[in-house]
Amino acid sequence: MVISSRADEARAAGPHGDAKAGRKGQRSTGVRSLRAQTYPYWFYAPAGIVYGLIFLVPTVISFYFAFTRWTLFDSEFIGLDNFRQFFSEQALVSGLKNTLIYAVVTSGLKVVLGMLLAVLLTGPIRSRGLMRSVIFFPVLVSTVAVGITFSVLLQPDVGVVSAVLAKVGITAPDWLGDPSTALLSVALVDVWKGVGLATLIYIAGILAIPKDYYEAVDVDGGGAWTKFRNVTVPLSRPATFTVILLSLIGGLRSFDLIWTMTGGGPGFSSDVIASIIYKTYQAGFFGLSTAGNVVLFILVTLIIYPLSRYFNSREVES
Structure with missing residues (x-):
């Protein structure tokens, strides 16, 4: 009885109803596949933290200290003097x-x-x-x-x-x-x-x-x-x-x-x-x-x- 009633509904909807149902099914399938391929942002957080601590932070710090005369205890900003000396x-x-x-x-x-x-x-x-x-x-x-x-x-x-x-x-x-x-x-x-x-x-x-x-x-x-x-x-x-x-x-x-x-x-x-x-x-x-x-x-x-x-x-x- 359930199958026959659904078949009657499909015939009543006509070809336009079939097309709409098909498009709706494709959209739902696309949404499901997109959701399956998309990861939450927190999933990338551990890798981002490691990358930042190991690469980004040391790189930024090295760019700053390249413009200074520094030791283990203090630093003095000297601009491009290090680069001038290096290239000379x-x-x-x-x-x-x-x-x-x-x-x-x-x-x-x-x-x-x-x-x-x-x-x-x-x-x-x-x-x-x-x-x-x-x-x-x-x-x-x-x-x-x-x-x-x-x-x-x-x-x-x-x-x-x-x-x-x-x-x-x-x-x-x-x-x-x-x-x-x-x-x-x-x-x-x-x-x-x-x-x-x-x-x-x-x-x-x-x-x-x-x-x-x-x-x-x-x-x-x-x-x-x-x-x-x-x-x-x-x-x-x-x-x-x-x-x-x-x-x-x-x-x-x-x-x-x-x-x-x-x-x-x-x-x-x-x-x-x-x-x-x-x-x-x-x-x-x-x-x-x-x-x-x-x-x-x-x-x-x-x-x-x-x-x-x-x-x-x-x-x-x-």
């Missing part, structure tokens, strides 16, 4: 150039080597799991331990690398003592330590590519190079963007490996902005070192933010 130092010009070179070299090599290793480790080879673990292992090792180890291995007289090259008749340079090779040597060690993470990101990106694309290349008679150029490289673009951003940020902020292996030397040949800031702070010029931190923050922001916007726009277009 010859070491800063050298450190800024070295920072950009270091970031570009390490980022570029991680992108290229990470992609090639990922293609190899997603292919039909034996012991893929073991090889992935071996390549990723340096990421887990302490940066200081890596720096100390390679400082010994790259010694010109007793180092293992120089001894191996001497066996084939090659005289090894003073890797860390020559101003022309010190920064590049540290950059290569940084690549060795960090390429495992880049490889892992690329492996995830390659495994997410549908197999249908590779099968289509097989049907067209394409080989491995065609698959790599026309399928793997373009469809791994999100992974490439991620590797570039992460490696650039790490390269611009790198300090511990450089300080452990060369201390910024010889001279200023391997000094970067982070090591200059540390030396300034170590000398007791706290306001000057804080100004250097602000300069580094602005440099990273000016490079990374436009790149991030550009990469996001390319992902939307594709």
